[in-house]
Amino acid sequence: MRISDDRYSRERLRMELALRFLQHEARTQTIRAWTGLSDDRIRKLYRSYLSEAHRDLPRHRGKSPHQVGYFTRSLRLQQESAVLASVLSLLGVVPAGGRASGTASPGLARGELLCQAFEVYRALLPAAQISFEHAVFLATALTRGDQLRLGGCCDCGSLLVTERFPLRAARCQHCSGSAQSRG
Ligand SMILES: [Zn+2]
Incomplete structure (x- = not known):
């Protein structure tokens, strides 16, 4: 009795998490990796979710993001990455302190x-650009620590997502701007 209760509640947790991932437009392979559900279960869940929600959800197929350069590509993405990485770190999804x-x-x-x-x-950041799939990738890369890390601006210490071995000292936009105006 006990065992089947546990199994039932674990199964329910899997489905709940898969649904939450679906709502964030996660890919099937991501949902499978994090919930352990089969592709078939995920497809069925997706169909029943759509018919209940009465709306169209863009379905993302193909590969999940894998370019670490994405997070430092623009000023806006750098700022968003820093906010997202901070929350990931605060909630313990990625190790604190880099x-x-x-x-x-x-x-x-x-x-x-x-x-x-x-x-x-x-x-x-309601107008944020970074998708859930990229958030999953950021969490994975920061945990692995081989390509990206969560570090501090070398001048003011504010949090930054940087490459594992940056070519030059990492500075936040504010500090790199004032460094330039100093000449
Ligand atoms: Zn700074």
Whole structure:
């Protein structure tokens, strides 16, 4: 009795998390990795979600994002990445203080925190460009720590997402602007 209760509630948690991922327009392969549900279950969930929601949800196929350069591509993306990475770090989805562990894997508990972090981020920046799929990628890359890390501006210490081995000292936009005007 106990075992089947546990199994039932775990299954329900899987479905709830998958639904939350679907609402954030996650790809099937991402939902599979974080919930452990089969593609077939995810497709069925997606269809029943659509018929209940009475709306069209863009379906993203193909590969998930994998370019770390995306997060530093523009000033706007740099600022958004810093906010998102801060929330991810505060909620414990990525290791605090830039100390990458490389070990945290996808899972139900971490997936819920990831959704929570993304929802806080969207509440802070309603016009944000970074998608949920990119947020998943950022969380994974910061945890792995081999290409990206969460560091501080070398002048003022404000949080920045930087490359693992930046070619020059990382400065926030404010400080790099005042460094230029100093000549
Ligand atoms: Zn600075």
